[in-house]
Amino acid sequence: xxxxxxxxxxxxxxxxxxxxxxxxxxxxxxxxxxxxxxxxxxxxxxxxxxxxxxxxxxxxxxxxxxxxxxxxxxxxxxxxxxxxxxxxxxxxxxxxxxxxxxxxxxxxxxxxxxxxxxxxxxxxxxxxxxxxxxxxxxxxxxxxxxxxxxxxxxxxxxxxxxxxxxxxxxxxxxxxxxxxxxxxxxxxxxxxxxxxxxxxxxxxxxxxxxxxxxxxxxxxxxxxxxxxxxxxxxxxxxxxxxxxxxxxxxxxxxxxxxxxxxxxxxxxxxxxxxxxxxxxxxxxxxxxxxxxxxxxxxxxxxxxxxxxxxxxxxxxxxxxxxxxxxxxxxxxxxxxxxxxxxxxxxxxxxxxxxxxxxxxxxxxxxxxx
Amino acid sequence: xxxxxxxxxxxxxxxxxxxxxxxxxxxxxxxxxxxxxxxxxxxxxxxxxxxxxxxxxxxxxxxxxxxxxxxxxxxxxxxxxxxxxxxxxxxxxxxxxxxxxxxxxxxxxxxxxxxxxxxxxxxxxxxxxxxxxxxxxxxxxxxxxxxxxxxxxxxxxxxxxxxxxxxxxxxxxxxxxxxxxxxxxxxxxxxxxxxxxxxxxxxxxxxxxxxxxxxxxxxxxxxxxxxxxxxxxxxxxxxxxxxxxxxxxxxxxxxxxxxxxxxxxxxxxxxxxxxxxxxxxxxxxxxxxxxxxxxxxxxxxxxxxxxxxxxxxxxxxxxx
Numbered sequence: 001x002x003x004x005x006x007x008x009x010x011x012x013x014x015x016x017x018x019x020x021x022x023x024x025x026x027x028x029x030x031x032x033x034x035x036x037x038x039x040x041x042x043x044x045x046x047x048x049x050x051x052x053x054x055x056x057x058x059x060x061x062x063x064x065x066x067x068x069x070x071x072x073x074x075x076x077x078x079x080x081x082x083x084x085x086x087x088x089x090x091x092x093x094x095x096x097x098x099x100x101x102x103x104x105x106x107x108x109x110x111x112x113x114x115x116x117x118x119x120x121x122x123x124x125x126x127x128x129x130x131x132x133x134x135x136x137x138x139x140x141x142x143x144x145x146x147x148x149x150x151x152x153x154x155x156x157x158x159x160x161x162x163x164x165x166x167x168x169x170x171x172x173x174x175x176x177x178x179x180x181x182x183x184x185x186x187x188x189x190x191x192x193x194x195x196x197x198x199x200x201x202x203x204x205x206x207x208x209x210x211x212x213x214x215x216x217x218x219x220x221x222x223x224x225x226x227x228x229x230x231x232x233x234x235x236x237x238x239x240x241x242x243x244x245x246x247x248x249x250x251x252x253x254x255x256x257x258x259x260x261x262x263x264x265x266x267x268x269x270x271x272x273x274x275x276x277x278x279x280x281x282x283x284x285x286x287x288x289x290x291x292x293x294x295x296x297x298x299x300x301x302x303x304x305x306x307x308x309x310x311x312x313x314x315x316x317x318x319x320x321x322x323x324x325x326x327x328x329x330x331x332x333x334x335x336x337x338x339x340x341x342x343x344x345x346x347x348x349x350x351x352x353x354x355x356x357x358x359x360x361x362x363x364x365x366x367x368x369x
Numbered sequence: 370x371x372x373x374x375x376x377x378x379x380x381x382x383x384x385x386x387x388x389x390x391x392x393x394x395x396x397x398x399x400x401x402x403x404x405x406x407x408x409x410x411x412x413x414x415x416x417x418x419x420x421x422x423x424x425x426x427x428x429x430x431x432x433x434x435x436x437x438x439x440x441x442x443x444x445x446x447x448x449x450x451x452x453x454x455x456x457x458x459x460x461x462x463x464x465x466x467x468x469x470x471x472x473x474x475x476x477x478x479x480x481x482x483x484x485x486x487x488x489x490x491x492x493x494x495x496x497x498x499x500x501x502x503x504x505x506x507x508x509x510x511x512x513x514x515x516x517x518x519x520x521x522x523x524x525x526x527x528x529x530x531x532x533x534x535x536x537x538x539x540x541x542x543x544x545x546x547x548x549x550x551x552x553x554x555x556x557x558x559x560x561x562x563x564x565x566x567x568x569x570x571x572x573x574x575x576x577x578x579x580x581x582x583x584x585x586x587x588x589x590x591x592x593x594x595x596x597x598x599x600x601x602x603x604x605x606x607x608x609x610x611x612x613x614x615x616x617x618x619x620x621x622x623x624x625x626x627x628x629x630x631x632x633x634x635x636x637x638x639x640x641x642x643x644x645x646x647x648x649x650x651x652x653x654x655x656x657x658x659x660x661x662x663x664x665x666x667x668x669x670x671x672x673x674x675x676x677x678x679x680x681x682x683x684x685x686x687x688x689x
Contacts, residue, residue, distance in 0.1 A: 008479035208463035213452045368429045
């Protein structure tokens with residue numbers, strides 16, 4: 001690996017980019033357009049949300065209430081906790097997206113007509129939030145085995161209260177903007193490197209390059225590096241616009257937001273490189289990019305909640321970088337989680353990058369046949 | 370610039386070189402020997418296997434069969450070691466059209482490993498030598514064909530390669546630029562570089578020190594231009610008649626005439642076989658009732674080309 005040759009490639013890419021007005025416009029234009037378009041929410045119903053349950057009352061009535069909630073099919077219990085605090089921690093780590101807490105004085109509250117239970121919801125996901133509203137409609141009367149004991153009064157807003165963590169006002173932009181930090185690079189980064197190699201092949205530059213001492217790794221890494229910077233510029237545009245137009249908060253560390261974004265950018269750039277070593281023409285590279293882009297949008301949890309998808313779709317989604325990134329960015333930006341707490345997805349993105357880069361370097365031959 | 374370690378100055382040696390693409394045999398058992406410090410020409414029509422051969426020689430294509438030794442290295446096994454010692458000018462302009470003249474040169478200097486301390490001086494030197502002084506900031510894509518070829522050559526020699534491959538370097542260039550370009554090639558050969566140039570232009574082929582004629586992937590003749598044309602002495606004639614088209618019809622029908630080409634009002638005839646060709650031609654024309662003046666003409670490379678390609682094809686046609 002020669003740093004001089006690597007730098008020569010980086011410099012060449014940057015110079016070419018600076019003369020390519022369409023691509024330059026794309027770097028800033030796509031984030032702005034998408035942000036404005038997706039600012040409008042997309043809402044759906046769903047079932048099978050991962051839920052954590054705390055039943056501190058543990059009476060016949062409280063157990064019946066929990067069973068009724070499970071019977072709606074909206075939630076499926078994956079964890080039991082002893083205290084509401086444990087539930088909150090699970091929410092932050094992203095282990096559950098909904099928490100049901102029944103306080104010790106459940107029976108007392110029911111008779112007093114106060115709110116008898118609480119649903120805690122990860123408000124960083126819009127769809128989960130609307131599911132919680134649906135869940136809170138479970139009639140408290142039918143949950144009571146003793147039908148003759150009437151409620152003294154019904155508290156305003158229903159007997160079950162909903163607490164939305166991380167997005168108390170239930171604004172959809174709060175979910176959409178962090179998602180876009182992932183969606184936009186998924187589209188543009190793959191495209192940038194997707195055409196990078198094949199373009200030089202089409203223009204005839206490649207025959208010249210492979211006849212020089214330039215190595216595959218120098219060429220591949222040299223092509224990725226400039227676009228990491230471009231990707232981070234895009235991230236900044238989305239963050240700034242999100243802040244300015246939709247007042248989206250960054251609850252976690254800004255550095256970690258950029259680190260996570262960097263991981264996703266790398267994953268997509270290397271995927272693009274691999275596409276580029278396979279594609280026969282720029283047009284074909286573009287088609288292949290869309291082949292990856294559509295599942296990313298649909299399966300990653302950006303548009304539709306991950307929990308609501310069939311198992312096969314979930315397995316597929318686990319392969320996509322965007323799925324892991326969404327977990328990271330929602331965790332960091334909205335729930336204030338740290339990268340360390342979300343290490344599984346960090347590892348997944350890093351592994352994806354490594355596999356793609358290796359495959360691209362191995363697939364690229366300094367031969368014409 | 371050292372003469373390679375191959376003893377008495379053979380830069381390229383190939384034996385039984387063959388390349389198959391599926392059922393198509395693009396290069397068919399070519400034996401080749403290119404002496405150092407020579408301008409060696411590959412003459413052949415489009416599709417004759419010139420580019421494929423060059424690509425195999427510089428290690429870009431893997432031969433289906435045969436052995437290659439370039440600058441003492443076994444190709445394609447040691448192709449990577451060869452890269453820094455050769456320059457390759459592709460048939461199609463392959464530099465970056467959206468980089469300037471200077472940027473292209475700087476890029477190639479870095480990629481070819483010209484020492485960092487020397488690179489700026491070398492770039493300046495080439496800009497001067499190749500007359501880019503007033504347009505070093507111009508984008509390569511906006512230049513004329515001749516200028517692009519000059520830039521491509523400057524980039525190909527930036528690391529002072531011992532061996533230079535040029536694949537139809539002047540096919541898109543006007544005659545004036547072509548002359549200048551060849552001046553540069555001879556300067557390089559004088560300085561000790563070996564050049565392998567492919568072409569389908571006869572006037573270019575005539576300039577080469579030595580020449581190999583390729584047809585349909587087969588090497589049909591090789592030698593110096595004088596050797597090649599000398600072998601045809603007594604076989605070429607010029608026929609001047611009042612109706613050259615009619616005379617052509619008569620001559621083409623003769624069994625030992627290999628080719629008849631009209632040049633202005635005259636016909637250039639290439640005849641095969643022994644005996645008194647001159648009177649044979651005269652008799653044939655007189656027999657068809659035409660007044661014509663027939664006299665011998667010195668053979669040129671085009672005649673060589675027609676002769677070797679026709680001779681090789683004849684047995685096949687008879688068999689078919």
